[in-house]
Amino acid sequence: MTLNTTLNIYGQHVDSRLLIGSALYPSPEIMKQAVLASGSKIVTLSLKRQNPAEQAGAKIWQYIQELVKETNGFLLPNTAGCKTAKEAVTLAKMSREIFQTDWIKLEVIGDDYNLQPDPIELLQATEILLADGFKVLPYCTDDLVICQRLYDLGCQVIMPWASPIGTGKGLMNPYNLETIRLRLPEATLILDAGIGKPSDACLAMEMGYDGVLLNSAIALADNPVQMAKAFSQAIIAGEQGFVAGMMQQRQTAHPSTPTLDTPFWHQQG
Amino acid sequence: MNANKDDGKKMKLFINGQAIEVSVEAEKPNLLIALQHYLTPEQQQQSFAVALNGDFVGKADYQQTLVNQGDSIDVLFPIQGG
Numbered sequence: 001m002t003l004n005t006t007l008n009i010y011g012q013h014v015d016s017r018l019l020i021g022s023a024l025y026p027s028p029e030i031m032k033q034a035v036l037a038s039g040s041k042i043v044t045l046s047l048k049r050q051n052p053a054e055q056a057g058a059k060i061w062q063y064i065q066e067l068v069k070e071t072n073g074f075l076l077p078n079t080a081g082c083k084t085a086k087e088a089v090t091l092a093k094m095s096r097e098i099f100q101t102d103w104i105k106l107e108v109i110g111d112d113y114n115l116q117p118d119p120i121e122l123l124q125a126t127e128i129l130l131a132d133g134f135k136v137l138p139y140c141t142d143d144l145v146i147c148q149r150l151y152d153l154g155c156q157v158i159m160p161w162a163s164p165i166g167t168g169k170g171l172m173n174p175y176n177l178e179t180i181r182l183r184l185p186e187a188t189l190i191l192d193a194g195i196g197k198p199s200d201a202c203l204a205m206e207m208g209y210d211g212v213l214l215n216s217a218i219a220l221a222d223n224p225v226q227m228a229k230a231f232s233q234a235i236i237a238g239e240q241g242f243v244a245g246m247m248q249q250r251q252t253a254h255p256s257t258p259t260l261d262t263p264f265w266h267q268q269g
Numbered sequence: 270m271n272a273n274k275d276d277g278k279k280m281k282l283f284i285n286g287q288a289i290e291v292s293v294e295a296e297k298p299n300l301l302i303a304l305q306h307y308l309t310p311e312q313q314q315q316s317f318a319v320a321l322n323g324d325f326v327g328k329a330d331y332q333q334t335l336v337n338q339g340d341s342i343d344v345l346f347p348i349q350g351g
Contacts, residue, residue: 021350022349022350024351025349044350046348046350046351047318047346047348049285049286049343049345050285050317050344050346061315061347064347078350078351080350080351090324090325093325094345097325097328098316099347216351
């Protein structure tokens with residue numbers, strides 16, 4: 001099975017609509033196998049402090065570099081942990097130097113409890129980074145006006161959440177997500193965060209979303225490699241369903257089997 | 270630089286939140302000296318990026334960026350992320 005079209009990230013065409021996180025896996029090797037099984041070409045990663053005695057990060061970075069080389073894929077660094085526009089801008093610049101990419105998954109968190117993005121700081125950081133040549137992929141809530149503002153600033157990719165990060169609650173507000181799709185037909189929309197099941201990803205694609213970004217749902221599965229394959233197939237199914245054009249819902253039942261010449265139909269005794 | 274005599278003074282810096290004392294020579298210490306003091310030789314060969322007092326400093330600028338008493342330096346390394 002192949003996708004009908006490619007995912008467009010600021011003009012870069014990518015032949016998988018699944019973006020996958022590299023965290024929370026039982027081991028680096030399982031992470032690598034899961035990414036390969038998913039068919040994803042975009043892997044997210046981050047930057048953190050590391051004490052001199054600590055060497056674990058170096059091994060993970062080596063695995064991710066090997067993966068990206070093997071899949072001919074792309075790195076998507078994030079600004080996880082940032083709470084202000086200034087922090088996010090600094091971290092984005094640090095990421096650009098290390099990872100040699102101007103792509104940045106922009107996260108600016110406004111609430112510690114549900115990790116909800118701060119829309120004010122997010123817009124400020126987006127404006128600064130776009131002006132500095134970054135290709136910003138902002139992680140935001142499912143608020144139409146915020147998405148519209150991000151698009152107006154110049155974001156070609158927008159990533160509203162399905163539900164809070166790591167909850168696995170799926171699409172909390174399908175109406176909002178559908179509205180964003182309808183009102184921003186030219187934007188590349190990627191559903192990011194909160195996805196729990198392959199059917200959640202399929203539903204987003206059936207709505208016409210361009211892609212899905214997830215981590216926990218695969219990494220925390222009993223079998224991450226198998227779950228990665230399941231998500232890959234769900235995304236393809238949803239995308240092909242959207243492209244094929246779905247029937248309209250109807251209020252009353254309509255028989256599928258032709259009724260003409262039905263045996264025993266209204267047979268008078 | 271090595272010819273300068275150490276006057277015995279120490280400068281306190283905060284690297285990744287940890288208080289570090291760096292010897293102050295006649296010449297003011299720069300970011301490169303501070304990083305060499307903090308990072309192991311292995312880490313110095315790895316990929317990392319640096320911010321000084323919350324602002325990014327590019328690799329090419331470490332040597333010409335002076336550090337001052339109480340400065341805060343962040344040294345960040347690649348790690349898995351979602």
